[in-house]
Amino acid sequence: MSFDQDVRSAADVILSSNSVTVISHIDADGISSESILSQAISRAGIPARSVYLRQLDPLTLHEIPDDESLKIFSDFGSGQQSMLQEKGLSPDDIVIIDHHVSQPADISYLEVNCLLHGYEKMSAAGVAYLVAREMDDINRDLAKLAIVGNIGDMMDRENLKLTGPAHEILADGVGYGNVEVWEHDLNIYGISTRPLPNALAYSDDIDIPGVSQVPDGARIFLEKIGIKPLSGTRWPVWETLPFEDKQAVVCAVIDQMLAFGKNLDRLFADHYLFPDENQAQATLRNASEYATLLNSCGRWKRPELGGKICRGDRVVAFREAEQMLRNHRSKIREVMEYITDTGVSELSHLLYIHVGDRFPDTIVGIGAGMSLSRLNPEKPILIMCEDSLDPTKTKISMRTRQEVVDKGVDLQKALSTACERFDGSSGGGHRIAAGAFIPHDAEREFIEEVNHILRQQYAQKSPDSC
Numbered sequence: 001m002s003f004d005q006d007v008r009s010a011a012d013v014i015l016s017s018n019s020v021t022v023i024s025h026i027d028a029d030g031i032s033s034e035s036i037l038s039q040a041i042s043r044a045g046i047p048a049r050s051v052y053l054r055q056l057d058p059l060t061l062h063e064i065p066d067d068e069s070l071k072i073f074s075d076f077g078s079g080q081q082s083m084l085q086e087k088g089l090s091p092d093d094i095v096i097i098d099h100h101v102s103q104p105a106d107i108s109y110l111e112v113n114c115l116l117h118g119y120e121k122m123s124a125a126g127v128a129y130l131v132a133r134e135m136d137d138i139n140r141d142l143a144k145l146a147i148v149g150n151i152g153d154m155m156d157r158e159n160l161k162l163t164g165p166a167h168e169i170l171a172d173g174v175g176y177g178n179v180e181v182w183e184h185d186l187n188i189y190g191i192s193t194r195p196l197p198n199a200l201a202y203s204d205d206i207d208i209p210g211v212s213q214v215p216d217g218a219r220i221f222l223e224k225i226g227i228k229p230l231s232g233t234r235w236p237v238w239e240t241l242p243f244e245d246k247q248a249v250v251c252a253v254i255d256q257m258l259a260f261g262k263n264l265d266r267l268f269a270d271h272y273l274f275p276d277e278n279q280a281q282a283t284l285r286n287a288s289e290y291a292t293l294l295n296s297c298g299r300w301k302r303p304e305l306g307g308k309i310c311r312g313d314r315v316v317a318f319r320e321a322e323q324m325l326r327n328h329r330s331k332i333r334e335v336m337e338y339i340t341d342t343g344v345s346e347l348s349h350l351l352y353i354h355v356g357d358r359f360p361d362t363i364v365g366i367g368a369g370m371s372l373s374r375l376n377p378e379k380p381i382l383i384m385c386e387d388s389l390d391p392t393k394t395k396i397s398m399r400t401r402q403e404v405v406d407k408g409v410d411l412q413k414a415l416s417t418a419c420e421r422f423d424g425s426s427g428g429g430h431r432i433a434a435g436a437f438i439p440h441d442a443e444r445e446f447i448e449e450v451n452h453i454l455r456q457q458y459a460q461k462s463p464d465s466c
């Protein structure tokens with residue numbers, strides 16, 4: 001079946017059901033997928049309830065209700081079909097909405113997965129939206145949430161913009177009027193809330209000598225071109241900076257980078273803004289920051305709070321989520337500081353560190369990703385921590401940069417291949433970021449196996465691998 005036919009079938013199955021349980025992942029993509037689906041289902045007059053899972057595995061399987069409702073798995077399920085089969089779920093009970101690598105089972109479940117049709121740059125929220133739109137055209141307002149999910153899963157990072165079917169969804173949001181695209185804009189994070197010097201200093205993609213990683217340097221850099229704090233020490237944010245000032249910043253950044261022979265390839269990216277969000281909730285005014293807010297809710301075990309925000313709660317849930325975001329940021333900073341202070345160990349093709357039980361296992365991967373620019377940027381980082389749910393397991397997270405992926409590295413493949421050699425381990429994710437759970441006593445061997453696989457990946461780089 002074609003992707004469109006899969007979307008149609010899922011819409012039909014959902015519309016003919018009596019009640020639905022949406023079982024979704026806890027990250028920004030999972031939370032936005034869940035709220036797109038639940039809202040579309042409720043609008044169709046079908047009762048819907050939601051279950052969020054940190055991951056779909058034997059330990060969380062019991063959280064799937066044993067009732068008559070149709071079960072929709074979103075942002076996972078494709079890779080766990082044999083497990084769903086073992087649980088005794090029949091094809092009539094299930095719809096899978098996913099974008100991860102699929103593992104076929106003997107039973108053929110209805111699986112709407114863009115990856116199966118060659119669309120690599122779309123997330124589960126994108127698939128969920130296409131199903132919701134197929135259910136009823138009134139769901140076009142939900143394109144905005146699909147953008148949040150796609151950005152949360154970094155679907156724009158390789159091309160610095162959304163492409164393929166995710167780009168088409170963008171057009172729905174623009175047409176509806178709650179999405180605005182700023183094409184080919186400065187590639188920085190935090191355009192709606194971050195003081196400009198910090199946004200310039202802490203943008204992973206662009207390396208501006210004297211500015212990157214040095215907020216004081218960034219302030220001096222901006223003052224030199226006449227950009228000053230608005231009042232006292234409060235700096236403007238990129239979103240509200242006057243056009244002439246933006247031009248001045250871009251020119252100065254280009255001059256500085258060229259003067260030091262830096263590559264400008266990743267200087268510009270598309271930004272996705274939400275004009276319907278109030279300035280008082282600036283965190284929700286662009287897709288990246290909105291996604292960060294949802295991620296922090298999920299990582300701190302409050303995914304339902306993110307779901308409420310996706311449904312429009314701008315008072316109670318939003319305030320609470322902002323508090324979580326502050327906590328989230330400070331904990332990630334602690335992970336980064338721990339990594340920098342402790343130092344990482346180095347093998348030929350990766351860096352690694354074990355953080356034990358010092359930090360919640362839900363944020364160590366993010367912290368590792370954010371410390372990459374302070375470490376050897378050529379090597380992926382592998383971070384280990386204790387699994388909070390199962391003390392016999394170690395949780396592994398790996399992160400790298402787009403430039404390394406372009407050289408042929410695929411962390412998802414590296415971890416899932418390594419897992420095949422160790423009983424009781426499982427892994428998944430994406431080329432640029434992946435994770436695994438392995439037996440606690442296999443750590444050493446596992447790291448060496450991953451290093452070995454990475455060495456092969458660098459060696460085997462072929463033109464179609466990126």
Ligand SMILES: [Mn+2]
Pocket residue numbers: 029030075099123124153
């Ligand atoms: Mn996802």
